[in-house]
Amino acid sequence: MRQGIPVSAIMTKNLIALTRSDNLERAEKLFNRHKIKHMPVVSGETIIGMLSYTDLMRISFAETSSIGGDTLETVVYNNFTIEQVMVKDVVTISTETTIKEAAEILAKSGFHALPVVEDGTLVGIITTTDLLNYFIKQI
Amino acid sequence: MIRKAPISMIMTENVITLQKDDHLEKAEKLFKKHHIRHIPVVQDNVIVGMLSYSDLLRLSFADITDNDDNAADVMVYNMFTISQVMKKKIVCVSPSNSIKEVAEILANKEFHALPVVNNNQLVGIVTTTDLINYLLKQF
Numbered sequence: 001m002r003q004g005i006p007v008s009a010i011m012t013k014n015l016i017a018l019t020r021s022d023n024l025e026r027a028e029k030l031f032n033r034h035k036i037k038h039m040p041v042v043s044g045e046t047i048i049g050m051l052s053y054t055d056l057m058r059i060s061f062a063e064t065s066s067i068g069g070d071t072l073e074t075v076v077y078n079n080f081t082i083e084q085v086m087v088k089d090v091v092t093i094s095t096e097t098t099i100k101e102a103a104e105i106l107a108k109s110g111f112h113a114l115p116v117v118e119d120g121t122l123v124g125i126i127t128t129t130d131l132l133n134y135f136i137k138q139i
Numbered sequence: 140m141i142r143k144a145p146i147s148m149i150m151t152e153n154v155i156t157l158q159k160d161d162h163l164e165k166a167e168k169l170f171k172k173h174h175i176r177h178i179p180v181v182q183d184n185v186i187v188g189m190l191s192y193s194d195l196l197r198l199s200f201a202d203i204t205d206n207d208d209n210a211a212d213v214m215v216y217n218m219f220t221i222s223q224v225m226k227k228k229i230v231c232v233s234p235s236n237s238i239k240e241v242a243e244i245l246a247n248k249e250f251h252a253l254p255v256v257n258n259n260q261l262v263g264i265v266t267t268t269d270l271i272n273y274l275l276k277q278f
Contacts (some may be wrong), residue, residue: 001277005277033269035249037249053193054192054193056198057193057197058196060197061197061198070148071197072224074197074198100278103271103274106268107268107271107275110174110176110268112251112267128251128267128268128271129245129246129267131271131274132242132243132245132246132267132270132271133246135242135271135274136242137272138277139238139239139242
């Protein structure tokens, strides 16, 4: 496989992002609408945190939709702010990071998305799905 | 790269499983002990569902403080069964499916692990991390 290709070649540039003032209900809506699992939280163009769907599930609770029913509804608990729930010490990479380096970070860290930052500005996000799609094209 | 390499080459064979009537507390212990995110639920080695760590998280809210007081968790776990919480609509692959086919399924779906089934018996599991590790070997 070709060496040295930067992540900027395959990252997602059309970012769906949240701001501090958004609430968790809006976050849930965006996760569902765009079928995504991770959203950067930004202040201007600077990333201040990452919110994952898993983080949201952590502060939700389940209700059985009917008595003795076999399906669960999840209700997001809205008394928390995005800042309380998001991950703050985010690992970021630069646009020049290679695809291989990004794959190594994602394989070791156990998370599924890495924000890409250039000169302090959030410019993209790369996920394990982006890597799989790249991989599929190479086979 | 070998074009038609089968998924059996890179799947995990010794799968940690749960029985349908296991307690959710056991599920949490297995997730934590083995540092995994997905556990197939089986009945006589036939897969009947998949339980993910996110499925467990959505049951109880506010684990944010990370304290060791698990009384609340235990209470919530007693309210639900594995059958209620697990995903029942699952996609399986066969050991002869190519690595590329499996990568395509994982790239297009919202989950990160696929059970590998042969003659109706669970024989392995493959995750996006397995695929990315395979990808890394190709550089």
